[in-house]
Amino acid sequence: MEDHGSAALRSLLEVLPDTVLETHARLGDATACVDPTRILTVLRHLRDEPGLEFDMLMDLCAVDFLGSEPRFEVVYHLYSLAHKHRVRIKARVPEAAPEIDSAVSLYPGANWMEREVFDLYGVRFTDHPDLRRLLLYEEFEGHPLRKDYAKEKRQPLVGPGN
Amino acid sequence: MAGGRNSLTERVLDTPEDDLERDLHTEHHVLNMGPSHPATHGTVKFLIELDGETIVALDIQVGYLHRGFEKECESGTWYQAIPYTDRLNYNSAILANIGYCMAVEKLLEVDVPERCLWLRVLACELSRVGDHLTRCGAACLELAAMTPFLYGIEARELVWDLQELLCGARVTSNYIRIGGVKHGLPADFAVACRESIAKVRALLDDFEAVVTSNRIFVDRLKGTGMLSKEDCIRYAVTGPLLRAVGEPLDLRKDQPYLVYDEIDFDVPIGEVGDNYDRYLVCMEEVQQSLRIVEQCLDKLEKLGPGPVNSEDPRVRWPAKGRVFNQMEELIQQFKSVTEGPRVPEGEGYLAIESANGELGFYLVSDGSAVPYKVRCRPPSLINLAPMPLMLKGALLADLIPTFDFINMVGGECDR
Amino acid sequence: MPGSVIKVKRQEKIGWLERLYVPMIIKGLFVTGGHFFRNLRGFVTGKNRTDFVVQYPEERVDYPSAFRGMPVLVALDDGLPKCVACGLCEFACPTDCISIVPGELEGARIERYPEAFDIDMSRCMYCGLCEEACPEEAIVMSREVEISTYDRQSMIFEKENLLVHENLLKRRIDFIRGDYERDREPPKSDV
Ligand code: SF4
Ligand code: SF4
Numbered sequence: 004m005e006d007h008g009s010a011a012l013r014s015l016l017e018v019l020p021d022t023v024l025e026t027h028a029r030l031g032d033a034t035a036c037v038d039p040t041r042i043l044t045v046l047r048h049l050r051d052e053p054g055l056e057f058d059m060l061m062d063l064c065a066v067d068f069l070g071s072e073p074r075f076e077v078v079y080h081l082y083s084l085a086h087k088h089r090v091r092i093k094a095r096v097p098e099a100a101p102e103i104d105s106a107v108s109l110y111p112g113a114n115w116m117e118r119e120v121f122d123l124y125g126v127r128f129t130d131h132p133d134l135r136r137l138l139l140y141e142e143f144e145g146h147p148l149r150k151d152y153a154k155e156k157r158q159p160l161v162g163p164g165n
Numbered sequence: 166m167a168g169g170r171n172s173l174t175e176r177v178l179d180t181p182e183d184d185l186e187r188d189l190h191t192e193h194h195v196l197n198m199g200p201s202h203p204a205t206h207g208t209v210k211f212l213i214e215l216d217g218e219t220i221v222a223l224d225i226q227v228g229y230l231h232r233g234f235e236k237e238c239e240s241g242t243w244y245q246a247i248p249y250t251d252r253l254n255y256n257s258a259i260l261a262n263i264g265y266c267m268a269v270e271k272l273l274e275v276d277v278p279e280r281c282l283w284l285r286v287l288a289c290e291l292s293r294v295g296d297h298l299t300r301c302g303a304a305c306l307e308l309a310a311m312t313p314f315l316y317g318i319e320a321r322e323l324v325w326d327l328q329e330l331l332c333g334a335r336v337t338s339n340y341i342r343i344g345g346v347k348h349g350l351p352a353d354f355a356v357a358c359r360e361s362i363a364k365v366r367a368l369l370d371d372f373e374a375v376v377t378s379n380r381i382f383v384d385r386l387k388g389t390g391m392l393s394k395e396d397c398i399r400y401a402v403t404g405p406l407l408r409a410v411g412e413p414l415d416l417r418k419d420q421p422y423l424v425y426d427e428i429d430f431d432v433p434i435g436e437v438g439d440n441y442d443r444y445l446v447c448m449e450e451v452q453q454s455l456r457i458v459e460q461c462l463d464k465l466e467k468l469g470p471g472p473v474n475s476e477d478p479r480v481r482w483p484a485k486g487r488v489f490n491q492m493e494e495l496i497q498q499f500k501s502v503t504e505g506p507r508v509p510e511g512e513g514y515l516a517i518e519s520a521n522g523e524l525g526f527y528l529v530s531d532g533s534a535v536p537y538k539v540r541c542r543p544p545s546l547i548n549l550a551p552m553p554l555m556l557k558g559a560l561l562a563d564l565i566p567t568f569d570f571i572n573m574v575g576g577e578c579d580r
Numbered sequence: 581m582p583g584s585v586i587k588v589k590r591q592e593k594i595g596w597l598e599r600l601y602v603p604m605i606i607k608g609l610f611v612t613g614g615h616f617f618r619n620l621r622g623f624v625t626g627k628n629r630t631d632f633v634v635q636y637p638e639e640r641v642d643y644p645s646a647f648r649g650m651p652v653l654v655a656l657d658d659g660l661p662k663c664v665a666c667g668l669c670e671f672a673c674p675t676d677c678i679s680i681v682p683g684e685l686e687g688a689r690i691e692r693y694p695e696a697f698d699i700d701m702s703r704c705m706y707c708g709l710c711e712e713a714c715p716e717e718a719i720v721m722s723r724e725v726e727i728s729t730y731d732r733q734s735m736i737f738e739k740e741n742l743l744v745h746e747n748l749l750k751r752r753i754d755f756i757r758g759d760y761e762r763d764r765e766p767p768k769s770d771v
Contacts, residue, residue, distance in 0.1 A: 030271055030513045059401045061516070062542040066529055078527065080514055080542075084398060084412065087419050091514060112400035115550040123235075138228035138579055147236055154233075154240055245674035248707035312612055319632050333646035333721070339707045347712075348758075351646060371615070375608045380599060413585040431586045445588035482712060495715055502713040503671045 009033035011055055011081075011090040019048060032091055039077070039094035043104045049081060049090065050109055057081035057090060060110035063117060065124045069150035074098040075126050079106070096126060105131040123148040193221055196561075200229045204565050206303045207573045209549075211564070218560050223553040227546065230575035238539040242505035243269055243343060246539060251337040253541060254577040256299045257292035259328070260519040261541075261577070262341035267422065268515040268526035269343045272508050275480055280465065281345050281473045282424045287461035288331065288340060289423070289517075290454040294365070295324045296520035296572075297405075297447045297454075304444070304569035305376060308385055313376045320368040323361040330354055343506065344481065345474030355462050362455050369451065377448075386441040390555045390567030394438065400551040404522025404544055405446045406571065410438030416518040430457050443570040479506045505534045521545050521572055545571070545578040645755040648708045648721040651699060654753075655743040662746075663718035665694040672713035677703040699742060701727055702735035711756065720752050 006013035007028030012035055015023055022045050025036040037045045049057040062080040073095035081090050096103050105128035106113040117128045118137040125146035128134060136143065145152055199210035208229040214222040234253065238246040250265040251258040263285055270277065302317025325335040330351055332340035340347050376382050392402065394410045407414055415432045417425040433449035435442025474481060482501050510532035516525035522544030529538035548571050555567055597603045622629035634641055643649075654662045665682035683695030710719050722744060729735055746753070 029511055030274070032512075032514055034512075058398050061401055061523060062514070062525055062527065062540070064527060064540045064542075066538045066540075078540075080525070080527070082401075084414060089514075110399060110401070111396075112402075112547060112550060115546060119546075136228075138231040140228070147233065152236075154236055241674050244709070245672075248674055248705055248709065251707075252705075312608075316615075322632060330644040330646065333644075333648040333708065334706065337706065339648075339709075347708075348646070351644065371611050374611050378595075379604060379608075380601065411587075431584055433586050433588050435588055436590055442588065442590065445590060449586070449588050498713075498715050499666075499668065502668045 007033060009088075009090065010086075011035075011049060011057070011088065014052055014055055015045065015048065018052075019045060032089070034091040034093065036093045036095070039073075039096050039103050042077075042092075042094050043106065043109065045092060046079065046081075046106055046109050049092070054086075055083065056085050057083045059084060060106065060113055060116075061089075063106070063113055063120065065120045065126055065148075067124060067148065067150045072097060075101050075124060077103055077120065077126060101126045102129055103127075104129055105134075107131055122146070125149065198564075200226075204307045205568055206307070207568075207578070208575045209573060209578075213561065213564070215561060218562075220556050220559055220561060220564065223556055223564075225549060225552060227549065227573075228579050230579040232580070234541065234580040235539055238536050240535070242534050243508060243536055244505045246536060247341065247343075248337065248339045250541075251339055252576050253543070253580065254296070254519065254521070254524075254545070254574045255336055256574060257296035257520045258336060258338045259288045259292040259332070259340060260296075260517065260524060262338060263289055263423075264515065264517045264519070264524045264526050265539075265541075266341045266343050267517065268513060268528050269506075269508065270480075271513045271515050272511060272528055272530055273343070273477075273479060273506060275344045275475050275477045277345055277475050278472045279424075280349075280468050280471045281475075283461050283464050283468065284346050284350065284473060285341065286423050286425065286428065287458055287465070288328075288338075288346075290457045290461070291324055291328055291331075292338075293520045294451050294454045294458075295321050295328070297451045298324070300520075300569065300572040301372075301444060301447055304566060305382070307565050307569055308382060310376065310379075310382065313372050316368050316372045316375075320365045320372070323365050323368075327354075327358055327361055330357060342474065342480075342482075344477055349470070349473045350465060355466065358458065358462060362458060365455065369448070373448065377445075383441060385562070386439065386444060386566055388439050388441075389559060389563040390440045390443075390570065392438055392551060392555045396551060396554060397438070400547070400554075402522070402548050402551060404518070404520070404548065405443055405450065406438075406548055407522070408433065409435035409442035409446045411436055416516060416523060420516075422515075422517060428457055428460055430454075440566045440570050447570075507532065507534050508536075516542070519544055521574070521577070522548060541577075541580060543577045543580060545573045549573045549578060643723055645751055647723060648706050648711075650701060650706070650722055650724045650727055651704065651708075651710055651719055651742075652722040652724070652744045652749070653697060653739065653742045654718050654720060654749060655745050657746075659743070661694060661697070661718060661739065661743055662716055663694050663697065663714075664692045664716055665697075666692075666715065668713040668715060669710035669719050672709045674707065674709065675703045675705060677701070678710060694739060697739040697742065699737050700735065701737055702732050717753065717756070720749055720756065722749060722752065 004016060004023060004026050006016055009028060012026050012033050015035055022038045022041040023035050027034050049055050059082045061082045064078050066076045068074055068076060075096045077094050079092040094103060105117055115137060117131055118135060120126050121134055122136040122138055123146055143158055194215045196213045196215055198213060199205060200208050210226040212224040213220055234249055237249055247262060250261040253261040298317045298321040302314045306314035328338060329335045331354060332338035394412055397407050397410055411434050413432050413434050418432055430453045433446050435446050508530040510530055512529045514525055514527045516523045524544055525542035527540040528536060531537040552571060556564055619631040623631055656662055665680055667680055670678045670680055677700040679698045680694050681696040683693055684691050685693055708721050711721050
């Protein structure tokens, strides 16, 4: 695996080589796919290592690759204020047990973003302090951004008629 | 939705000093504010646990304006998502337009002509002015100052008239296209724009005269809604909120996109990060944006007429003049409309500095003509998350200005 | 890169003048009074009006040429639509609010025409993509915005209600024509 000239990827490959599954830097975005069970180790390393200092978790979202396994991909976008660089970390979690460790202990800002991913994709974040739905209401059934949730589907409590 | 959570925190009143309170049987009171409250501009519900008038705990429930933006984008072509991005932040629609289109251009690796870049910066800054004026004006209104609100809104109205002149709509601009903009500057735009800028400046002077050193206004803003720099960073707060604590993160400077590296403007920062600093930062940013608009007008005049759209056949909708006369162009038009660009397989994240902070678009394409995933990083949502922290131990009245300066915009926050 | 980081001027202490309220009230009155009398003079004399509010519906503002109102069909002199029912606008519309039933007229000037052409205005979002897609200049954004009704059914506009004669749409058609050659020789008016 290559580091594609990115300090973050180089450091990850040096220090935690067994966590990294794949790297690329297409379109200039340094990206690493990592082992989902070690996600906190990776994030902590990126946050605390001098020279990297990714102190802001800019974005956390998920993508549903229906039909491939593992199905869900949780995507973290990190930014470093001091060094003004970015890195993208991705971790795939399987459909049978869509679970990954919560990043709230490292980045408190992950709280709402993880709630949103749980809400829309049904990925569970273990050790999250308050894993509730964020955008939808408690009684909502299913997770609407999953690819197998039909766009036209109506829920009993919203929409006219059904 | 409160579902049995009457007490947001454990009651801790069992120390001997609290004897008096125990005798009085004081209880924390849970107040339900919203979803549609006259003193908040935005549809959001606060569950506030109060001890007298002091906020003990705060739970914010968002999502009342959730319209399935991301799901909707996954069902049309890449083009058809552009009007939806208008409806994210309806105070500064063009910024979301630009963010989305630039992200698609990144995936397609399309370059746009120079004239288009300057036009985009011009449109960007106009909508930033509109957004900040709404924020400051509405904050005055909700702090019971009606007149400055009207001055702010009048200035915003001038800016929105310019947007209408440029894009055809005041709010839902739908002006930016993948690989360009919809059309060039209208003939009378430069003159109208210079006139309006002069008027906006005069109104801003009046606005500041009645508000900036007004004791009531200052007393309600100073020292309220503070968030430390460390917390801002831990919560990934961006935009004027972060700059108000003295951290000059502005993507226009730090990762220049479009032509911001050729433009002369300053980044205002504050000192302590209370609401007063946020107000001052926003007002200064308006002045800087007006400066940028003027520079853009000068530059556009210097550049002279020229193409505003990319020639790349994948994204180009042929000019109508050719569609009428040439068979190939007609076929191309049919192809562009029915199918749209096929974006190569891959993923890309592109962030721009919107009026609220970093507005990012993370797009995933599976190589087809339909987006596989359109993720919008909403700055309002992420800036709203640490609000309970800002208000711990504050008075209920401090909630209003703090919420105003976070400038949560329902459309963008809930998508 | 020109430009730099500047610190906002924060008044740590407000002066005694401001603390006393009264001088500030007077200052504020000067500002608001200035606006009031300027607006009043303009309103009474009708010249150089500075008041911003328009007394709708007696007074109306003139929308700019780029303005996008409700989409309408262009009718030619014979009252027939210019549309050839190609269906491009149907494809382009993000909200699927256009539905067309194509038909054919034997021996007519243009053989294909829309037998039915409905726009569900309760779903339309005035984006203008239909106008951009049309290869015949047959659907354009008019200046009509006052279309509210009492029920949803009457928001579905049928062909007869959508047809507007070409001459009435001249301003818009001229505007989109100004853009025709945008990537070859831009119009002179462009700044
Ligand atoms: S303006 Fe937009 S939404 Fe309305 S009919 Fe045309 S394409 Fe559809
Ligand atoms: S695109 Fe134009 S010609 Fe084709 S069906 Fe629509 S209105 Fe008619």
